[in-house]
Amino acid sequence: MKSDCTVTKAVxxxxxxLRSTDEPRLEAELLLAHSLNVSRAWIAAHPEATLTEPTITTYNNCLQLRNDGEPLPYLVGYWEFFSIDYAVDKRALIPRPETEMIVEHALSIADNHPHTHIVDVGTGCGTIAIALATNLPNALLFATDISQDALSLAIVNSTSHGVYNRIEFVQADLLTSMGRFDVICANLPYLTTQETGTLVVGKHEPHIALDGGANGLNIIQQMISTAGTHLNDGGTLLMEIGDSSTRILEMAEFYFGNADCKLLPDLAGRPRMLQVTT
Ligand SMILES: C[S@@+](CC[C@H](N)C(=O)[O-])C[C@H]1O[C@@H](n2cnc3c(N)ncnc32)[C@H](O)[C@@H]1O
Structure with missing residues (x-):
C-alpha cells in the first residue's frame, strides 16, 4: 500500500x-479500525480519509499476523460476549457464543430469587460471572480460576464494567475451599491432550483453558464428582460440554443419584450443556 492510501483502498x-477467512470485509474493517484507534462506524463514515505511514505499518502487521492464524480478538484486543465487550489477550480463552447458553439458563433460574449465590468456575476473562453480575443486580457472585493470569484479566474486565465489587475472585482448583451455591456455572477444558496439541485453537489460546487430559474428561469428571458438596438443596449445576455427552450424562447420574440430570442442545441440536438440579 502507498502512502496516499485511503480508508477505502486499505479495506x-x-x-x-484475508480472502481465505470467513468474513474478510468485517475482519479488514475491524483491523483497520484498531490500527487507527477508531470505531468500525468511523471507517464506514470516512472512506476518503488518508492513512499515515505508521498506521499503514500497523495495519499491514495485523493483516500479516491474521493471515498467519492469529485470532482476530487477540489482534483487536477485545471480543463481544452477551452484548458486553471483554478485553482479551493470551492470558485467557476468547469467549465463545455457545457459552451464552449457560448465562441464559443461570439468568432464568436466578431472576426470581434476589440473593442467589452463584459461582463461575474457570471464569477465564470473567466471561460468565461478569455477564451475570451486569444482569443480576442482587445476586452474590463468585468466580474461580486455577490460572492467576486469567483471574488478573477477569479483574480488569470486571473493573471496566463496574462490577469488580460485585464479584469475589478466587484462585482455586475448581471449588476447593469454596462454600455452597444455588447455581454453579462452569465452562472448563474439554479437549483431549492430543486435540489441544494439534488443533489451531491450541496454537494460539492457553492450553490450561483447553486441555482436559487424555480423554478430555479429567476436569469435567473432577467437577461433576465434587459439585454436589457445593450445591444448596434445589441448586443447579450448569456445565458446558463438548463431545462424550452420553458419558458425561452417565457420570452425572452416577455422582448425583436422584438429582434431575439432563443434556440441553444448542441451536444446531447438538448436546452442549449438562444441567443437574438437586
Ligand atoms: C474453556 S476455558 C473457559 C473460560 C471462560 N469460562 C469462558 O467461557 O470463556 C476454561 C477455564 O478453566 C480454567 N481452569 C482449568 N482447570 C481448572 C481447574 N482445575 N480449576 C479452576 N479453573 C480451571 C482455565 O484456566 C480457563 O480459564
Whole structure:
C-alpha cells in the first residue's frame, strides 16, 4: 500500500489479503479500525480519509499476523460476549457464543430469587460471572480460576464494567475451599491432550483453558464428582460440554443419584450443556 492510501483502498487491500477467512470485509474493517484507534462506524463514515505511514505499518502487521492464524480478538484486543465487550489477550480463552447458553439458563433460574449465590468456575476473562453480575443486580457472585493470569484479566474486565465489587475472585482448583451455591456455572477444558496439541485453537489460546487430559474428561469428571458438596438443596449445576455427552450424562447420574440430570442442545441440536438440579 502507498502512502496516499485511503480508508477505502486499505479495506480493499485487507479483504484481498484475508480472502481465505470467513468474513474478510468485517475482519479488514475491524483491523483497520484498531490500527487507527477508531470505531468500525468511523471507517464506514470516512472512506476518503488518508492513512499515515505508521498506521499503514500497523495495519499491514495485523493483516500479516491474521493471515498467519492469529485470532482476530487477540489482534483487536477485545471480543463481544452477551452484548458486553471483554478485553482479551493470551492470558485467557476468547469467549465463545455457545457459552451464552449457560448465562441464559443461570439468568432464568436466578431472576426470581434476589440473593442467589452463584459461582463461575474457570471464569477465564470473567466471561460468565461478569455477564451475570451486569444482569443480576442482587445476586452474590463468585468466580474461580486455577490460572492467576486469567483471574488478573477477569479483574480488569470486571473493573471496566463496574462490577469488580460485585464479584469475589478466587484462585482455586475448581471449588476447593469454596462454600455452597444455588447455581454453579462452569465452562472448563474439554479437549483431549492430543486435540489441544494439534488443533489451531491450541496454537494460539492457553492450553490450561483447553486441555482436559487424555480423554478430555479429567476436569469435567473432577467437577461433576465434587459439585454436589457445593450445591444448596434445589441448586443447579450448569456445565458446558463438548463431545462424550452420553458419558458425561452417565457420570452425572452416577455422582448425583436422584438429582434431575439432563443434556440441553444448542441451536444446531447438538448436546452442549449438562444441567443437574438437586
Ligand atoms: C474453556 S476455558 C473457559 C473460560 C471462560 N469460562 C469462558 O467461557 O470463556 C476454561 C477455564 O478453566 C480454567 N481452569 C482449568 N482447570 C481448572 C481447574 N482445575 N480449576 C479452576 N479453573 C480451571 C482455565 O484456566 C480457563 O480459564
Amino acid at each position: 480493499l487491500h485487507g479483504v484481498y489479503i
